[in-house]
Amino acid sequence: MSTQLLRSLPAEAASATASSAFTASDSVGALAQWVDPIASTMPVLAVGERFLDAGSAAWLSLPVVEAGRPVGSVSRYELMQRVYIKPFGRELHGRRAVSLLMHTAPLVLAAETTIEIASRYIGTRIRQPIMEDFIVVDADGIYAGAGKVLDVLAAMERQVAQHSSDLGLAYNKLKSSQSQLIQSEKMASLGQMVAGLAHEINTPLGYVRNNVEMTHAALGDVRALIQSYQDVVDAVLSGSDPAEFERRAVALELRRASVDAAALDDLRGLLDDTVFGVGQIADLVGNLKDFSRLDQARMESVDVHKLIESALKIGGNLLRKNNVSIARQFGDVPPIECSPAQINQVLLNLITNAAQAIEHAQGRITLRTHAVGRYVLIAVEDNGKGIAADHLERIFDPFFTTKAIGQGTGLGLSICYQIVEQHHGRIRVTSTADTGTRFLVVLPLRAEVKAEVKGDSLT
Amino acid sequence: MSPNKISVLFVDDEERILRSLRMLFRGRYEILVTTSAREAIEIVRGQQVHVVVSDQRMPELTGVELLREVREASPSTMRLLLTGYSDLQAIVASVNDGEIFRFLEKPWQAPYVLDAVDQAVKIASAEFSAKATKAPSIVPASGLKLLVLDEDGDTVCMTREMVAEKHEVRHADSVESALAVLSQQNVAIVIAELKHHRDDVAGVLKTLKRYNPATLAIAVSDLGDSRGLIQLINQGQVYRFLPKPLSRELLRRSVQAACDHYARTRAAPILLRRHVVEEAKFEPVSLSAKLLDYWRRIRENSRLRQDM
Numbered sequence: 001m002s003t004q005l006l007r008s009l010p011a012e013a014a015s016a017t018a019s020s021a022f023t024a025s026d027s028v029g030a031l032a033q034w035v036d037p038i039a040s041t042m043p044v045l046a047v048g049e050r051f052l053d054a055g056s057a058a059w060l061s062l063p064v065v066e067a068g069r070p071v072g073s074v075s076r077y078e079l080m081q082r083v084y085i086k087p088f089g090r091e092l093h094g095r096r097a098v099s100l101l102m103h104t105a106p107l108v109l110a111a112e113t114t115i116e117i118a119s120r121y122i123g124t125r126i127r128q129p130i131m132e133d134f135i136v137v138d139a140d141g142i143y144a145g146a147g148k149v150l151d152v153l154a155a156m157e158r159q160v161a162q163h164s165s166d167l168g169l170a171y172n173k174l175k176s177s178q179s180q181l182i183q184s185e186k187m188a189s190l191g192q193m194v195a196g197l198a199h200e201i202n203t204p205l206g207y208v209r210n211n212v213e214m215t216h217a218a219l220g221d222v223r224a225l226i227q228s229y230q231d232v233v234d235a236v237l238s239g240s241d242p243a244e245f246e247r248r249a250v251a252l253e254l255r256r257a258s259v260d261a262a263a264l265d266d267l268r269g270l271l272d273d274t275v276f277g278v279g280q281i282a283d284l285v286g287n288l289k290d291f292s293r294l295d296q297a298r299m300e301s302v303d304v305h306k307l308i309e310s311a312l313k314i315g316g317n318l319l320r321k322n323n324v325s326i327a328r329q330f331g332d333v334p335p336i337e338c339s340p341a342q343i344n345q346v347l348l349n350l351i352t353n354a355a356q357a358i359e360h361a362q363g364r365i366t367l368r369t370h371a372v373g374r375y376v377l378i379a380v381e382d383n384g385k386g387i388a389a390d391h392l393e394r395i396f397d398p399f400f401t402t403k404a405i406g407q408g409t410g411l412g413l414s415i416c417y418q419i420v421e422q423h424h425g426r427i428r429v430t431s432t433a434d435t436g437t438r439f440l441v442v443l444p445l446r447a448e449v450k451a452e453v454k455g456d457s458l459t
Numbered sequence: 460m461s462p463n464k465i466s467v468l469f470v471d472d473e474e475r476i477l478r479s480l481r482m483l484f485r486g487r488y489e490i491l492v493t494t495s496a497r498e499a500i501e502i503v504r505g506q507q508v509h510v511v512v513s514d515q516r517m518p519e520l521t522g523v524e525l526l527r528e529v530r531e532a533s534p535s536t537m538r539l540l541l542t543g544y545s546d547l548q549a550i551v552a553s554v555n556d557g558e559i560f561r562f563l564e565k566p567w568q569a570p571y572v573l574d575a576v577d578q579a580v581k582i583a584s585a586e587f588s589a590k591a592t593k594a595p596s597i598v599p600a601s602g603l604k605l606l607v608l609d610e611d612g613d614t615v616c617m618t619r620e621m622v623a624e625k626h627e628v629r630h631a632d633s634v635e636s637a638l639a640v641l642s643q644q645n646v647a648i649v650i651a652e653l654k655h656h657r658d659d660v661a662g663v664l665k666t667l668k669r670y671n672p673a674t675l676a677i678a679v680s681d682l683g684d685s686r687g688l689i690q691l692i693n694q695g696q697v698y699r700f701l702p703k704p705l706s707r708e709l710l711r712r713s714v715q716a717a718c719d720h721y722a723r724t725r726a727a728p729i730l731l732r733r734h735v736v737e738e739a740k741f742e743p744v745s746l747s748a749k750l751l752d753y754w755r756r757i758r759e760n761s762r763l764r765q766d767m
Contacts, residue, residue: 204475209567277475
């Protein structure tokens, strides 16, 4: 269809139409212009005349077409070499048909050929020095115009530039969606922690509330008792009649019998419990606050053991649920410089993973620390089901998860890996099926953290 | 310790909870407390305990495991859970394994807990004193009427295959047709799918239990909502929770247990008191005259049977 248009339109218009007619602007059709072809029977001298036409000035070669199909091309350069420069060249070849001189294997491209394929084709086929243009044919192989090799290269360059800017856009998109995912992983684990903590808080809250309510009721009793005493004292002081005094004394006796003195004594103990319980709730909430400051990549000098205890407390709900016992084998470890919220996140992740890997009743997680030179080693070891060898090598890959859909994002360990790397540390895993898994985190005592951690994508 | 004294045993691994509860129940009963689930079992084996109130998460045994042991050692002892962890597995197990009377949550409301324990104490003491005179003999049940309320008919097929020879199985595909059956016949067991496309099946089970405590309910559900399940225990005294997809073996065991239990309560109607439910906060609203009439008849039939 577009071929018809091309053939009937002047060169400029045809080219413009071609670029809109071919939906893909990245095909050679968009670069083609109509050039009046040469018949194969045209005498060589007449071809020379054609090259002198103003319309041919821009072309290196002219197409030779027979019955609508390209059969060869004649280049300006070859014509000069073989006819005009050679002694007696004009006399020898001038009247002969051009078909005897033409190049019989011209560059022919279908209009729908992509720029990419065209440039590869031209690259392998073109003769040096560049002395020809390419011929464009339609889907049926009918001559449709000609194009310049340099235009293909220019189009190719434009395409490459476009691709790299597309790539840049895609890369930025990917980066922002990755940081969104990391954020949602953090929110998900935070949500789990909050749910666990809510349960954890219910126990102290249970007795604190009950004790406070009972104290409230008891204070009412005590107040009434004091009032009864006061009534008696008032009666004595005001010297009221003996009958009134008697009545008030009886009321006091009744009141005293109804108030359980032993219970009031026990109340003191219950208030001690209440203070303890409130402290425990404050402790749990305080730990949660430490974890929620995930946006702070600020470096602090902290005690590793405190971080471990904090993670154990936050993960306590899960550990208790699975009845896992904790063994601490802590060495003499100096404080380390790190981002506490981030290292907390790593430890909590390793501890909850360990707890989830245990499917039997004798669950045990061993936490070891010791200092080696300028580093501190933290090992989290479980006696759970272990990790299959083919899973082990992918364990830190983003989105790799063995949990059911919706159970894990597959980002937990990948984030741990990133955090540890940014601390210039190392994280390693070893595992034996049905025996257990050990994660080893090595962190430097002094932080020389990469600059990007500060405004880092994790936060 | 005199055997006639009423005793209530509290079990929790946090002793501050025990101290607090002991104070709350001071002067009411003989209060026993322990932080050890194992010790709790020993106590129940060694003396008459009317009510056991247990925490769920404890180091040696879960509350449900403890209550199951208590049930075996002393079936007349009433069992309650008092827990801060209302996870679905625990709730389901508390019904199926523990056959508990109430599921109480921490932090608790004192009047609510006092009331629940008082009720449990009354039921247990009546049962203990009735037992002192005669032990109910269990007659294996046959010819009972079972009603299956489900939309797709899978559950009713499974149930029919299981009990075809021994019991009669009726099918209802809507609450209305279920109530029609219930108002005319003395149904022993209702097997109901909670997720019905528009009807409030849970509400029906709760009301049914209030009007006719003898009928046992087996609820089939995909168990999404822990709050809803807790209400079905406290307000509906559901006999079993079965998760979807329905397991044939689980259904068979549950139907068998329900038939046996029904036979026991028929032999000793005092056992019916175990199924007393807490008043639901929301009455079923905007019932049609037809449905109200069904409910009236269900209530009257139940009264008639109890008077006989």
